[in-house]
Amino acid sequence: MNKLSSRITKVQAAKKNSIRDQTRLIRLPKPLPHQQQLIRDPHRHKTAICGRRWGKTGAGLPACVKGHGHPDPQHPQHLKGALDGGNIWWVAPTFVITQKIERDLIKCFARSGFEYHKTDHRIQLSTGGSVTVRTAASPASLRGDGLDGVVYDEAAFGSVDTWREALRPALVDKQGWSLFLTSPNGPNWVKDRFDLALVDPVNYRSWQCPSTDNPLVTAAEMERLRREVGDRAYQQEMLAQFLDSEGAEFAGYYFQYPNFWFHDWPPQNEIRFRVLAVDPSKGRNEKADYTAIVDLCVSRPGHVYIDAHIERLDLSRIAQRITDVAVATRPIGLIIEANQFQELLVHMIKPLAFDRGLDLNIFPSTNTENKTSRIRAMLTPYLARGELHFKQNSRGAKLLVEQLREFPCGPHDDGPDALELGLRLLAHINNGGGPTL
Numbered sequence: 001m002n003k004l005s006s007r008i009t010k011v012q013a014a015k016k017n018s019i020r021d022q023t024r025l026i027r028l029p030k031p032l033p034h035q036q037q038l039i040r041d042p043h044r045h046k047t048a049i050c051g052r053r054w055g056k057t058g059a060g061l062p063a064c065v066k067g068h069g070h071p072d073p074q075h076p077q078h079l080k081g082a083l084d085g086g087n088i089w090w091v092a093p094t095f096v097i098t099q100k101i102e103r104d105l106i107k108c109f110a111r112s113g114f115e116y117h118k119t120d121h122r123i124q125l126s127t128g129g130s131v132t133v134r135t136a137a138s139p140a141s142l143r144g145d146g147l148d149g150v151v152y153d154e155a156a157f158g159s160v161d162t163w164r165e166a167l168r169p170a171l172v173d174k175q176g177w178s179l180f181l182t183s184p185n186g187p188n189w190v191k192d193r194f195d196l197a198l199v200d201p202v203n204y205r206s207w208q209c210p211s212t213d214n215p216l217v218t219a220a221e222m223e224r225l226r227r228e229v230g231d232r233a234y235q236q237e238m239l240a241q242f243l244d245s246e247g248a249e250f251a252g253y254y255f256q257y258p259n260f261w262f263h264d265w266p267p268q269n270e271i272r273f274r275v276l277a278v279d280p281s282k283g284r285n286e287k288a289d290y291t292a293i294v295d296l297c298v299s300r301p302g303h304v305y306i307d308a309h310i311e312r313l314d315l316s317r318i319a320q321r322i323t324d325v326a327v328a329t330r331p332i333g334l335i336i337e338a339n340q341f342q343e344l345l346v347h348m349i350k351p352l353a354f355d356r357g358l359d360l361n362i363f364p365s366t367n368t369e370n371k372t373s374r375i376r377a378m379l380t381p382y383l384a385r386g387e388l389h390f391k392q393n394s395r396g397a398k399l400l401v402e403q404l405r406e407f408p409c410g411p412h413d414d415g416p417d418a419l420e421l422g423l424r425l426l427a428h429i430n431n432g433g434g435p436t437l
Helices: 002-024 033-040 056-066 095-109 160-170 189-199 219-229 231-237 315-329 340-355 371-384 395-406 414-430
Strands: 045-050 087-092 115-117 122-124 130-135 149-153 177-182 204-209 271-279 291-299 304-311 333-337 362-365 388-391
Touching: 033 056, 033 204, 045 056, 045 189, 056 087, 056 095, 056 149, 056 177, 087 095, 087 160, 095 122, 095 130, 149 160, 160 189, 160 395, 177 189, 189 204, 189 395, 219 231, 271 315, 271 414, 291 315, 291 395, 291 414, 304 315, 304 395, 304 414, 315 333, 315 340, 333 340, 333 414, 340 362, 362 414, 371 388, 371 414, 388 395, 395 414
Parallel strands: 045 177, 045 204, 087 130, 087 149, 149 177, 271 333, 304 388, 333 362
Antiparallel strands: 115 122, 122 130, 271 291, 291 304
16 A cells, blocks of 8 residues: 555656646746736736737736736635646637737747647646637637636627627636736727726726836837827827727717716606617527617606616517516507518517516607617717616616717617617607607
8 A cells, every 4th residue: 555655656746747847848928027917916807908019918928827816826816827727718809819829829838848739729738727729709619618717818809798608607617717908999898897896896906008018118119109190099009098989979978977877776656657669680590680678767857767688689589588578677668660570579579468467558660760860869968968877787788888889880789779769759758649659
């Protein structure tokens, strides 16, 4: 028994020596002083909004390979890296970015005897850990693995669905960490992630990292660049500022007035009307455009409180989902865009609701006016007067606000379209309008 125990001890010692030798042969870039704060910070979820040439890769590579937070792997505030046996992913929105990161990783490990799985874009270490490089183009392709950590490179240019539907759930069972390293792209969903540090400072930490932090970037060169590219591009690309989306219809300050976000609905005795508005998807499957269901109630002082359900639904599920929300909220009326085939939904929803004890008053709407013009005309006065309030901690409400911030330049406008319908119905009912709109 002693011989067996001695043999096991020798094997374990040999394995430790092998891992130690492999570690010595890894050639990671040495973090510069301005990157050290990010690497040493022990927060589980970190977001760095970086100017160009700040050195995102130089901070991300040590974090995913050696781990970050506390330097001692046995310390509870050490965030596991691949050398600690962690399953780590580096995700980026485009193939071009992932190619560069993969080349950098291979270079770092070139002398260490790693296994390179080209098909999976994975570097396997003798510790049992690995670093896998993936593109974020298709959220469905990122499902499956439980992760110890993920670096999301240029997240502001990727899809929120990638994070919410694929990457964040993958961190749950292992209590994995996340590190966002990205340039800003207007006040989009990554700005919401950045602001989580104010809401939950125990788990989240955020930094704005201008290019001027990098000691290799000179002040003279930065000034020459500013003169050449202009102040707006300079502020966003080099100073890492969140600027309004260029060409966006609604000014950024419209989304910053007091009580823009609300926690609790007004008391029932203060609600005058509650309605639902729907812009249904025209697609035939769950990869289609969004279906937007917007829940609005107007209080006696005239303020409008809003929640939203914005989801990709195939045709077989749209009517049922609308009915579910209607039964839960008991609106005085429901308005639905009924152009072309969508008119069929009107005839499906009413009997579904009636079977569940709700006699739903439905207002079909056929829009002929230019979408941008009618959304602008309806929403601008409410936003300018600070009369729209959106449900805090609601995924749908946040997605609706993101679409409003980017309208009409963003890829989706289902939420703003449904919101305009809902405000139109509220005005119609308030003015004593009948069952047709």
